[in-house]
Amino acid sequence: xxxxxxxxxxRYCFSFGPxxxxxxxxxxxxxxxxxxxxxxxxxxxxxxxxxxxxxxxDDAVPDLDALSTQAVGKRAAQLGKILDDEGLVPExxxxxxxxxxxxxxxxxxxxxxxxxxxxxxxxxxxxxxxxELGTRNxxxxxxxxxTYLREAKNAREAxxxxxxxxxxxxxxxxxxxxxxxxxxxxxxxxAYLPTIGHAIAMAYRSDDPTRVGGLIETAHAVLAGLDPSDxxxxxxxxxxxxxxxxxxxxxLKYDQDRNFAAVDLRRAFNQVRVLEEAGYGQDGEMIGLDxxxxxxxxxTDSTAHLVNSKRFFExxxxxxRTFNRKKEAQLIADCNYEGLERMxxxxxxxxx
Ligand code: GLO
Ligand code: MG
Numbered sequence: 001x002x003x004x005x006x007x008x009x010x011r012y013c014f015s016f017g018p019x020x021x022x023x024x025x026x027x028x029x030x031x032x033x034x035x036x037x038x039x040x041x042x043x044x045x046x047x048x049x050x051x052x053x054x055x056x057x058d059d060a061v062p063d064l065d066a067l068s069t070q071a072v073g074k075r076a077a078q079l080g081k082i083l084d085d086e087g088l089v090p091e092x093x094x095x096x097x098x099x100x101x102x103x104x105x106x107x108x109x110x111x112x113x114x115x116x117x118x119x120x121x122x123x124x125x126x127x128x129x130x131x132e133l134g135t136r137n138x139x140x141x142x143x144x145x146x147t148y149l150r151e152a153k154n155a156r157e158a159x160x161x162x163x164x165x166x167x168x169x170x171x172x173x174x175x176x177x178x179x180x181x182x183x184x185x186x187x188x189x190x191a192y193l194p195t196i197g198h199a200i201a202m203a204y205r206s207d208d209p210t211r212v213g214g215l216i217e218t219a220h221a222v223l224a225g226l227d228p229s230d231x232x233x234x235x236x237x238x239x240x241x242x243x244x245x246x247x248x249x250x251x252l253k254y255d256q257d258r259n260f261a262a263v264d265l266r267r268a269f270n271q272v273r274v275l276e277e278a279g280y281g282q283d284g285e286m287i288g289l290d291x292x293x294x295x296x297x298x299x300t301d302s303t304a305h306l307v308n309s310k311r312f313f314e315x316x317x318x319x320x321r322t323f324n325r326k327k328e329a330q331l332i333a334d335c336n337y338e339g340l341e342r343m344x345x346x347x348x349x350x351x352x
Contacts, residue, residue, distance in 0.1 A: 012317070014310050015052025015091045015286040018059050021303055024295040033299045045088055048307050052089045052286040056096040057126040060133060064125060065100065072125055076132035083133065091286050092137035092179060092215075092243065095119075095126040098144045098187065106144040108165035109158040109192060116161065120168050127172045137242065138169055139215055141181040146188035158192055159202075167207045177211045178203075179242050183220040186255050195224050196231050200238050213238075217245035217290055218271065219255050229270035236278045244280075245290035246271065246313065257292035259305050261312040265348055272316040273323075287313060323347055 018041050023031035036044075038059070045053060058064050061075045083090055097107035097119055105111065107119025123138075130138055145162065147153050166178050180202065184194035193199050196214050203212035214235050221228040235241035248263040249256050261268035274280075281287065293305040324343070331340040 012281050012287045012313070013052055013089070013284075014050045014289065014313075015054055015089075016050060016289045016291075016306055017054035017056070019056070020289065020291055020306060022292060024293070024297070024302075026295060029295070032295050033297070033302055036299075036302075042082065042086055042088070044303060046086065048303060049310060050306070051087070052091040052288070053083065054091045054139075054288060055093045055129075055133070057093055057122065057129055058096050060093060060129050064129075065122075069125065069128065073128055073132055076129040080133045089286075090130075090133040090135040091288065092135055092139045093126050093130040093133065094139040094141060094181075095122050097122060103144060105152070106146070108142075109145045109153060109161045111153060120165060123165060123169050124172045127169055127176050130176060131173055136175050136177050137179055138176055139179045139181055139243070140166075140169075141183065142191055142193055143183075144188060145193075146185075146191035148189050150190070155192070162192060163202060163205055166202065166212060170206060170208050170211055177213065177242065178206075179213055179215045181215040181217060181220070181245065182224075183217065183255070184224040186223070195221070195226060196235050196240075200235065200240055203238075203240060213240035213242040215243040215245060215288070216241060218247050218260070218268075219249035219257060219290075220245075222249040223252065223255065225252070227270070228267065229274045232271060232274045233278075236274065236280070241278075241280065242285055243288050244271075244275070244285075245288050246309065247289065247291045257290055259291055259312065260289060260309040261316060262309075266344065268312065269316050269319055269344075269348060272313060273320045276317060276320045319347060 018038060021036055021041055023033045023035050025031045060079055061072050064072050097103050102115050102118045103110065107115060110116050126138055169176060169178050180193055180199035182193050182195050182199050183191055185191055193202060196216055199214045203209050206212045216228065216231050216235060218228045221231045232241055246260040248258040248260055250258065250263045289306060289309050291305050291309050293302050327343065331343065
């Protein structure tokens with residue numbers, strides 16, 4: 001009871017990455033909006049009600065491939081100071097390994113030894129940036145670590161190489177944590193570590209399992225044909241849900257990054273419920289969003305999706321907190337699942 005009371009007053013901390021304010025380009029058309037400069041985006045966070053900021057390594061230090069390690073460290077430190085002044089918390093840094101021509105067929109799992117070397121160097125640089133910014137978290141979204149066709153890589157060897165990459169990051173700094181963000185496909189036909197189960201299995205094989213966990217994105221779980229709230233529950237069971245990318249996804253098509261709760265309200269309710277019940281956020285975990293606005297959106301309204309997704313989350317927190325637990329327990333004890341279903345739907349629809 002005391003725990004529930006404490007949760008009632010609890011306020012969540014929200015985050016997103018600068019790429020979530022985008023220009024609307026897609027594989028079939030060029031940008032449809034003018035870019036908003038990074039410095040201007042930084043100023044928008046607090047006004048929109050967000051405290052946390054997520055980074056790719058080159059969001060934090062643009063053109064880092066052209067800079068010396070010392071110069072990268074210096075620029076990251078300067079950004080760390082700006083974040084402090086703005087009152088923003090750096091949530092994580094992720095190596096963007098999928099754009100450089102060297103990593104055209106993957107980084108850590110590339111067949112080319114020089115591509116693998118580049119990927120490991122860049123991952124170490126990401127750790128340096130994270131340390132300068134003041135976060136322990138390095139996220140690995142393994143974009144091109146997979147295959148376009150099965151025969152192109154040796155999958156068993158690829159997993160050895162992924163483990164080596166994780167251990168390299170752990171070995172580069174004693175406090176850094178690795179958060180694996182699983183996704184089953186896109187841009188590859190098949191990506192390695194497609195679900196949180198795969199990611200956590202890898203965590204236990206690493207040199208320091210206490211420093212390897214996961215970030216679960218709603219859309220990625222749906223693309224794997226799984227229920228995001230159950231995926232979250234599995235990670236929570238292992239004490240390894242260290243971040244989330246809440247969004248939504250309309251079935252098995254390209255990764256849509258729709259607004260949280262906009263496609264399947266009940267599925268969203270269940271994600272909030274699992275997070276709320278586990279006390280997610282009490283150890284500093286953030287409610288991260290990874291949402292994209294429509295290509296048709298005007299520049300002036302091109303951040304509405306973030307504010308709206310946050311609002312939908314908060315409204316669902318209220319729905320979770322006002323769900324009649326006594327009645328629910330009785331229906332479960334009676335195996336009256338028709339009654340339970342009616343109760344859930346009526347609650348979501350606001351019926352009396
Ligand atoms: C793409 C991923 C991507 C990552 C981001 C952080 O499908 O969701 O947006 O979350 O690059 O690593
Ligand atoms: Mg994501």
